[in-house]
Amino acid sequence: MNIRCFQRNFSAALPPLVPLQLPSPMETHLWYVLPDEVKSWGLLNQYSELLSPCEREGVNRMRGDQLKKRALLARALVRTTIARYQTNSQMNPRSLKFRKNLYGKPEVEWRDEDNFSPLPLQFNLSHTSTMIACGVTVNVPIGIDIEEKQRRTKNNLIAFAQRYFSAYEVKVLTTISDPEVQRQEFIKLWTLKEAYVKALGKGFSAVPFKTFTIRFRETTLRNFHPPGSSVSEASDIIVESFDDPTNPTNNWQFTLLEVAGSHYGAICIKKDRTAGANELMKLTVWKTVPFVEDVCVSGTDAVVDLGRIIEQ
């Protein structure tokens, strides 16, 4: 290709991805890319070589360069993220095959003829115009959703909530007097509800937003403290479903974050059967430019846990 004359630092082969151990049960890994940090056209071209022809067609169907870039980065992020966890042999991100489950939820299709072994992982993707995120778990369903903190609805917020949210949620939103706080809480609630539906993986019509409530609940974390110490109060995020008795809602754990100072992110995972009743989801977050730089941002102010307020 004659684009090679524009490449400066990149050789034909991409450097290997830094391999990583799979998350443990009840652990989630979150990887995110900031499109504005990916400016090298040579790098974008190399990402595009990782995609299947079908995915590239999908990218080309997007209207305009920004949307094309976003779609490209989303596919590149998913492929490179999953490929990292193959520690035994080098998994070429390009070799991964994807399919959709019965309801349209994307998943990896592991095949016998591939020369790498299947990984017991599940993933979910979400993006905005300024961030693309991919969550990974071992064995348990996961759903994630990110939204820009500054996102505004075109419709009146309360009218929107009345149309789509549960009565309890509308009540909670309506009682917030500060419009900016109300807007922020709306966005947080939206991401939590999206994450739940995506984790369930049965499509949006299977779990209409109005049929479940997500709310904060005070809990007391007694068993994390040795006898004699003070008891912590915490706020849990829980979901209550109105009409699905086959899906006990205490099966799902939520995390609500502020990411990179610019986004709200919600993660919903199914609790592993072996996990203790009060075991908390452990989360590790990386900011990445695949093949260029991975930075673990857990414990920095790039990741703020909004869902857990521990007071003593």
Place this chain on the structure above:
Amino acid sequence: MASSTGLSLKFSPLSTSFKQNKVRGICNVNSVSLPSRGMRLGSLRLRVSCAAKPETVDKVCSIVRKQLALPKDSPVTGESKFSALGADSLDTVEIVMGLEEEFGISVEEESAQHILTVQDAADLIEKLVEQKSA
């Protein structure tokens, strides 16, 4: 932004270089979706005989433009896919709400889930409007 302008100049060769017209496996004519969504091909035939009125399509286009804040010269037609225009799930839900208000209809989640293009929305609207007045 200088960097994005530079990028847009170079994206054209990027897209033309991927003009692979092989359609195989899961890659349908209209969408990259499951074979079970092959019902889309059926609806392609139906569309010819039951297409929504142009006025309906135009109204949908204008609601979509407004929601996605598209520039005036950005073409939006019946064939336009919401996702290709940059609509995320919140946009789509807002668009559906806008359509409900504009046409006085109520769209169930099952139906909303199958709306991929402007034409899909227009066809559904006319169906619901007809059912309402029946």
